[in-house]
Amino acid sequence: MVDIPYEGIEGIPPAEVPDVELYHPRSWWTRYVFSQDAKVIAVQYSLTATAIGLVALVLSWLMRLQLGFPGTFSFIDANQYLQFITMHGMIMVIYLLTALFLGGFGNYLIPLMVGARDMVFPYVNMLSYWVYLLAVLVLASTFFVPGGPTGAGWTLYPPQAILSGTPGQDWGIVLMMSSLILFIIGFTMGGLNYVVTVLQARTRGMTLMRLPLTVWGIFTATVMALLAFPALFVASVMLLLDRLLGTSFFMPSLVEMGQLSKYGGGSPLLFQHLFWFFGHPEVYIVALPAFGIVSDLISTHARKNIFGYRMMVWAIVAIGALSFIVWAHHMYVSGMFPQFGYFFATTTLIIAIPTAIKVYNWVLTLWRGDIHLRVPMLFALGFIITFVNGGLTGLFLGNVVVDVPLSDTMFVVAHFHMVMGVAPIMVVLGAIYHWYPKVTGRMLNDTLGKFHFWVTFLGAYLIFFPMHYLGLLGVPRRYFELGDTSFIPSSAYSLNAFISVVALTVGFSQIVFLFNLAWSLFKGEASGGNPWRATTLEWQTPETPPGHGNWGKELPVVYRWAYDYSVPGAAEDFIPQNQPPRATQLVQGAAS
Amino acid sequence: MAVALILLLVAIGSVLFHIYSPWWWTPIATNWAYIDHTINITFWITGFVFVAVIAFMAYCVFRFHHKEGRRADYNPENKRLEWWLSVGTGVGVAAMLAPGLVVWHQFVTVPADATEVEVMGQQWQWSFRLPGKDGRLGTSDVRNIAPDNPMGLNRDDAHAQDDVVIENGDLHLQVGKPVKVLLRSVDVLHDFYVPEFRAKMDMVPGMVTYFWITPIRTGTFDVLCAELCGAAHYQMRAKVIVDEEREYHAWLEQQKTFAELSPARAVVKATYQSGGK
């Protein structure tokens, strides 16, 4: 660990940065429960998201039991199956991944990485978490209400979502939409913080182009989320009114259980437009933080600057902007105006180019690096493979006519699990191994970590790669059981059973990880402040774990970009961002 | 180096799985072989990129993993390399997109000689309707639905009277004849899905959607619902039978028209209306 002597820094004194007024905790309650410290809020967000995520994991086991061994488990019926897939999808996409990346990693890393004492609106930040928790509790409560949770599929398409042919029509769907509305309100509070903190609270010298890519990813994703979530909000409110007050925003004239319903004139496609106007950016809201974090993991553990930093930044911004004009590629077979297909196929495939550039730059960063195959790096490599795989199958589904036979089959399920399920989870796990020492001051166990990585990565790949081929065969998704068909051979059932066994194994192996998290908290090897010898500011805090206010008396001053690894002529193979030029004995011109 | 080897094996294993997989698309039964060709092109291009990226990554891990005394290069960017990679990617993307858009154009352009067939979805069964002797389908409305008029046809529409209505039966199509499949639903979203046809489209209550196909071989095919439509979604089945011309007409002769299915009510209603005016 390199200690940066704060008093020795020359240049513009940090004291010129106005000291943020901090709310200092006075009791155990305000320190650990109603805390306004972004780091505590981050941990609260992460634990809540993980807890509800484990519920979703159990739901996936139940689904896989039914799919792999249809008819064997009499306690799962068709209604429950639909409830499982709906809750699994909604929890994983919104309540786990979005909350964990933005609420968890965003809260922890943004203030530390930009050199701020805290988020700019700590009180609002605290409220954000409590509203999120409320949303999670409302969501979880649907398991216990009469009729159970909604089984409308996570897309909640009307008219089906609010009609009596769908499980959870009484309470489940109402609570689901209420929970989503709460989540969006809570997220907006947090999101304002993340954005304004990046804009306002960067320490001296931290220009945009000196930001670590993690911050770029989370920042762009937050901006996108702030603009995309209102679409889900609008859709949820209107669907709720259709359900509760009998309005017809989305509901056309239709027959419900043999009776002509009270509805008339509404447009189901309007809901789909609103939903996917949120839903597609949502994919990148999850992906961009993962892109950012994985860039930093690769750079740190390959001891090499990220290749093409500028291109990486531009690509993040370009992807963020483009992702707002591709939403209808989820609707190629929805019956929308067919001519839209040309436009949305073109924009969708164009977005592949900046995404591909990011992939090239990750692997080019490895070239002539000094690759330490530590657990975070392994997860980063696992991410690249699963992301490339899932991204490439996206080129099938984005190309409008290819989507026609593949939509609503297991190909789609395999694709989105690979690209926005497994790949981001790889990053989440890698990031936990990477930053756990900063959060707790102790290292996670390496052997358990490697075991965890190989089982998770290879297992997840074995689950989702063959699944694409079931989709090619034509196996539809969201089927309780396949029944008798002329085109599904018995080998497909064997494959399903195989996938289920692997899924259960991978699921249970996460216990090793949970054990590691708990055990290392007390027994892990002490890490010191900067165990990975990284350059970014969060590793340069005077205390580990960082205290309230993050920095000592003075804020750090930034003198360089975030990727000064293996600079020719420098004594160490890394130079922290806050190290002044004089101290590095840099050979002039060698860096250019 | 074990890690590099495993990474490489993942790529090679994926390719081998692709080649030897017993799970592949169903034998096609319509004119949409173009779609299969486009998928094949996409497989070739994406497969190449997948193997190239992972092999390169595996090589880097093998060649540059940490050893005592190794120091990484310092290489912030290489504009030329990045440009070449971008241009190459752009070409690859264009090579997939262009055929895709051409085929999409064919997909949404219905030939003028296509005959119309209507498929109606409801929770959880399929109904079919063929135009009668006049070659035109009559109008319909959800509000007309009654026990003796399950498809909601308009009794006052002369074109509807000779429409062939098939409830709880199988749909027959004639091989070699282009057909425009009109899709509608009376309750929730459904999707008329026959894997061998490749084409599919959602059915949306309140609107009529369509796709078109020309069956190219005879046979019996399963119809499934591909858009989640409630509790019994997975049980919503029917069959499509593609016949030679002679069998098709023999089958068609046996079907009942709308007028035949509910003659009494229609007559009563007709007199009532003429009497009222």
Added chain:
Amino acid sequence: MSAIILFLAVLAVIAGWWLSQQRLMAKPWLEEGAVGDFPGGDAMTWPAAKVGLGVFLAVASALFVLFISAYSMRMSVVDWRPLPVPRLLWVNTGVLVVSSVALQWSYVAARRQDTESVMIGLLAGGASAVIFLAGQLLAWQRLGAAGYFVASNPANAFFYLLTAVHGLHLTGGLVALGRTSAKVWRGAEIAEMRLSVELCAIYWHFMLLVWLVLLGLLTGWTDDFVDICRRLLS
């Protein structure tokens, strides 16, 4: 969805302009050194709360524009029967204008350090906003009494929905305004309160603007306007 796409295009232009000031083309690895050697790129000099409000207004605008998008898409269906806009809405609009003007006056007074005028402006603004909300509720009541129920036609449903969402946003603003007024009342230093008063005034102008747009939409003026634009273009 053309309204929201247009709105996002405007935001993209603003974001693009801002990013263009941030030297995104610079090569950061060559720019080692102390602060100030490289112009541009430091944190913004505006107060954080003001930036925060700006971001929030962008989010709220996105919300309203999405409602408007949904409105215009739903409107094209044949079952749409526009409802007669109650005259009361014009009175309410006047009250909201008064509210906005009062807060602006209060802000100007805050710049002059005139505590008394600030207080009067805040109270007048708050009171007229409350009157506006009461007027909206009255309008609802009258429409209901005249048989325009929320579920009987999508035009009615949108009327209630849009006015409710606008009203809720204004109510949220009243909470902030109440806190600011309470602080001024308890004798907080006016220089410290200037920012709060300014933010309230900005928010009120925004709510007025949103209301005018919604009013245009509900009365059908926007349609006519779009029609004229289309005719001019073709």
